[in-house]
Amino acid sequence: MNRLVVQLSAAFAAIILLITIILAVAIDRLADTSFRRYLAQSQIAESGLIDRLAIWYAQHGSWDGVEQVLSTGGMGMGHGQGGPQRPALALANTDGRVVADPRGIVGDTLTALQRREALPITVDQRVAGYLVVQAATNRLPGAASQFLQRLREVIWLGGGIVALVGIMIGILIARRLTRPLQHLAQVAAALGQSNLTARAIVEGPIEVRRVAEAFNEMACELAAANHQRRQMVADIAHELRTPLTVIQGNLRAILDDVYPLTREEIGQIYEATLGLRRLVDDLRELSLADTGQLTLHRQPLDLNQLLGREAELFRELAAAQGVDLLVTPDPSLPAVLADSERIAQVVRNLLSNALRYTPAGGNITIASAAERDGALVSVRDTGSGIAPEDLPHVFERFYRADRGRARAHGGSGLGLAIAERIIALHGGQIGVESKLDKGTRFWFWLPAAEVAASREQM
Known part of the structure; x- marks a missing residue:
């Protein structure tokens, strides 16, 4: 029962x-x-x-x-x-x-x-x-009594037939209602046994169909998360292998007296350890952002001042690469409620990426504008651009359109993923627009301080 x-x-x-x-x-x-x-x-x-x-x-x-x-x-x-x-x-x-x-x-x-x-x-x-x-x-x-008795017999016989047919229809309806649920239970058991390709059949009443559709969406998200987890483990192992190989090879060469124990060799090993430390810090920061545990110290922030300050930090490096760095602030830009250090981290990441892919003679423009009850910041370069098939993946962790060149410049493939999480935690949005051989424009939007404060009170 x-x-x-x-x-x-x-x-x-x-x-x-x-x-x-x-x-x-x-x-x-x-x-x-x-x-x-x-x-x-x-x-x-x-x-x-x-x-x-x-x-x-x-x-x-x-x-x-x-x-x-x-x-x-x-x-x-x-x-x-x-x-x-x-x-x-x-x-x-x-x-x-x-x-x-x-x-x-x-x-x-x-x-x-x-x-x-x-x-x-x-x-x-x-x-x-x-x-x-x-x-x-x-x-x-x-005669009348016999007629009435026959009429009663017909009534009760008809009632019995109707009851029997009704019960049979009720059983069929019950089976039709429970069949999708039984199949859903089987699919759930299959998912529990790591069969992430199992999907529920969408049939039955609309409420049952909605449950099956929600279950299938959950299964797809589980499969995507599992694939992402495996890919992340593979990427982490791949990223750790290069500096570890450098450290191990140099130490082995020093122990075998192939390389002399000089300050230059120790410096190379130290640089490799710094790369490892940056990767570990980025992974920890991304993990905190994913779980909502990244601490934010929000206060009213003038983005124009922050952009000017960060541009000055990159101006000398841009000049050394033969790249012009321009800043076009909007005087009417509203203040935002944000963690200045985290937003500066996002801007630095976008500027370093722009410098990495902008050749000599190009330029980078940092602009701000008041838009949609908030502040819009964009970093535009005249670099090589991003292929259309790579655009949907630029904010994924460890993703690189050009893995070899990114690694040579010290990128871990986590900066944009961290930037996306930081902007999302501030209630904002981030995006990218690009055309091959014409340049790239990264942008992010943050709500004005008054709007962000009203959202937190709701």
């Missing part, structure tokens, strides 16, 4: 049986009452009583003294033992007021239902009164 299909089938069966029994009982009683009333009214019509009542009203102009007609009946139906009882009669005028009721079967006035079921008495094509016929409740005569 713990299975959902069994519980649903049992619930459908119970409801269908209950409704069928209630309807069968109601129809049985209605058929009995209606059939008895039909027989009684037929007997009254055949007896000529209605015609005699019409004649009485035509002769007297009223219903005064009509009780004797009702009491005698004149229907030829006796009261002998075992014979059928005479139906009870009551007469009402056109207003529904009862004028004769020998057996007291109705009240002083007919109800709307009693008036609809009564036999009208017409005189000169006008209704002069209503004859209420109450059928006897004793056993019906043989």
